[in-house]
Amino acid sequence: MMGDGTKAILGKPIQLADLIIKATDEAHNFRQECLDLKPKTERLAALLRQAARSDLYERPARRITDDTEQALEKTLSLVKKCRPHGLLRRVLTIIPAAAFKRASTSLDNSIADLSWLLRVSSTSHSDDDDDDIHLGLPPIAQNEPILFLIWEQIAALQTGASLGARADAAASLASLARDNDRYGKLIVEEDGIYPLLRLVKEGRIEGQENAARAIGLLARDPESVDRMVQAGVCSAFAKILKDAPMTVQATVAWAVAELAGNCPNSQDVFAQNNVVRLLVGHLAFETVQEHSKYTIPSKVNSIHSAVLANKDSKESNNAKPPRNADDSLENGNHGHVVARPTMAAKPSRSHNGSLSGVSIRGREFEDPATKNYMKAMAAKALSQLAKGNLAISKNITESKALLCFAFLLEKGTDEVRYNSAAALMEIAKVAEQDAELRRSAFKPTSPAAKAVVDQLLRIVRSEKPEHDDLLVPCIVTLGCLSRTFRATETRIIGPLVGFLDDREEVVLKEAAVALGKFACTENYLHQDHSKAIIKAGGAKHLIQQVYFGEQGVQMAALVLLCYIALHVPDSEELAQAEVLTVLEWASKQAFMVQDPKVEELLHESKGRLELYQSRGSRVLY
Template structure:
């Protein structure tokens, strides 16, 4: 059996049973060395101090007059340290690849402390007068302590050279080193992290992949490991591996490690500060599909956790390749023909113009381009042609995973972000999302639906986006609404119905008076057995009936005509959230359609007058809304109610 493979297997088994060690307080100098490592100068300067100290110790040992045997042993240890320090200095000054300096600075600081102790002890052994001998009492125990410190420093240096310098004295084979140096005996994770990062910096291709996989595994275990990896400088080499690796396996390993690390905003900001966003977007555009899956997941996580990353990805135009991934094999030829048949003459002319531009860009791709738009268009065509054969050769499972990851990334980029939502609608993203909601199932369908929900929520907040992307004459907008209504009516799954209902509610102000087909499915869902679905339907209908909607009167009458009042009355007996939204909708219906007999038959006035004060609480706006609703009903049905109009307000 391969000894190296055996040691790695043992490492994995050991790590699975390892509990995170208790943090031991570091000496102030050691903590300062760790904290200030990033702010120090060249690593050669950090090594020069212990090298000078070693020479001083050797000189002091030669001058010793007492404890000569013990001083000679100190001299032998210091000589070994001196050789290894000089070997490490040669490594630091050698040409690229760059030396990973985090463990070097820590070990150099520890070695310097040991040498200072040795120098102090050796100087006590020089020729001294009687008074100094009496004051400076030296014992064999002092030498044992110093020799123990020097032994530990030798062990640290041997480990460091085995990790960083395979060709130097004491160096190893250049692969991953799983042994523990004395400096990390209380925290083995630190030594493993150092070894893995060093291997990514300067190891062979297979070792770099394995090291990235091990970092990903460590990061997945717990947040403490993530913190150590980031603090010890693990992000830059992972980004470099993602960018420069020739093998997809190496890029996948780097992307997975970064994904596991970037699980909170602080660590996402570290990736952003290392200029990771442009690099990630470049890999997202150019990498094979297997790599793109993991890179798109990384984009989704970073965009979800950090608004700065969300904006940076949009600025680097990450949306365009994500939409291209979704649209790959989505539009079949016959679907396009049907779509063209439904378009206006003007739209067909515009589409033909775009086709002409693509053809011109492809034929003239070898000529200098006159504008940035032309260059990007040509690059897109060439890139698509270069990857087409590779994409078509992938398995359906890989293609599905890619689309799921791309849809999730678009979802997170659009979440709470109006400019990003606008960018998606300016591509063929809306029509593509609608097609996938129609054709796909499970995770991909859900991710596409959630993306649409975020885009429609942005459109609700921004009138320009609403008018541009969801105008009634837009084929893409019509396709989106058709699929949302189909989900609401035909698929009895709350996880899909709720985002579809919310999306329709967000678009309430885009529907004309004749579009009553969107009202009836929502009214039907007021009677859904799942209270969350029924409540979401009430919330969406409120957006149709509220005064902010200039067609509120027409929509309110349609809701009453579709028999929406009885299920609302039942919702008044549900949980607090359902009660509140049902009450608001009933008030709007009473205000805008108070003359309808359906309200009287359902005894809405009695319900409004008997509203529990715990629901309204100190909400003066809600109390005022109820008073207006009661007034409207009494005004239209005064012959039935003989008591005073303002009795409720008292």
């Protein structure tokens, strides 16, 4: 709202209006025209004094005050020319007849502008004052109507007489932000963030949802996100995620995903406000249950066996927790996590405690659609928070989240499964670059990691069409985790090789890239994996893609073929498939050797093959 500095600038326009009123009384020439300007100036002076006593919306107040001051200065200059002067001065002074008409119009416009400003800044109107609410835009808005529409909605957010009016204003701002990125930037620039955050904190359910949705839509611009973070959006969202109606929390979780996805700088601020912990709590609600006397035995092979193991652990008083069991995210709570397929189960009315800091009182009675949407948005938010962030990825994996993701991949709705797969993919990308995270979160003996891998394999080995949208994140995740698998793990290579033929381009490319991570030199088991790829029939598919695939697929297939040739140059299958001929052809294609690393790899793999394969058997293209 308007500060003391803005009110101070109203002093000069008020003085100008008083001078004009006095000058019209002293007018000698064009006296009637001057007297016609007097009542309009008096009306304008009264509005200016009313504005000085009011709490105005600062952004439009400054522009309207500046335009009003200019109009008054021109009017005063005109009226002064009409005062009595010497004969020579009167002869030399020429006043066009249209000048008074222009001055009158300028005063009318300023009166309308100030009336609009006072109206939108007023809290005295009610929701039933339709005639007052729909006054239309002021004359100053003719050149930029959207800006003034935004001002009107922000003013309604700030001074709305009811929460319902403020909720409607937030919905209008959300609609504007959705329609056009420029409108979103204007809303942020015109100080729309603070009243939206205030509504998130103080509004009813509809208002909170509308405000959170508007904030999420405003997050398309990274600079806007920075301003929202500085305004305190992270702490406000954390409070909602801790204790608010689930429909509001789901919208806030979606907004967190938008902010974190468009501005990575906000990730750590969200983490500092415990948003990661709160989101994991929502993910775990009715998915897993934590209790200090329960544990996950090291021989758990699936989500269902985890449930059976939980049953057994209740019957054994001497059961001891394994050394690798996941700890809870709760500070000071070293209890262990157990998977329980409780999403469809009837919840207990007596369970009103807190799961990972999230109040769950009454949430068991939410409808299933709301619960599913909450989990979907929590998983989406976690995927964006973990993206490229080691600390947050580690924080997530040290909680019960991996086990939740595994269970939701198996039992969740389509959106829940996809967002869970996306979150696992982002965490796996970070783990690929950090050996410590790989060892701690995805070691083969970890029950949670094993459950995740089992579900990823279930999806990539499935031929059902409904799983197609999940293939890419699952394939990428398996590739990123390639260095965590033992040589005895034989379930992965075959399904990935199967995607090298007769699949959509994006799936085919990601499968080739993932297999490349198994066969690359950095992978300790590269020779074992390369042999497994050959055994699964990968050579013929790769040759086909190197020759005839799309460019992105060609390069991924070429790199993989080079690694296989480099590590298993004595393979009879490679000799029969004439892989050396393929590599020589590729070395002559300019676009394939643009990358120095690919060119070096191609040269090295060709040299290895030449040591083991006969030159006489090659066919040159």
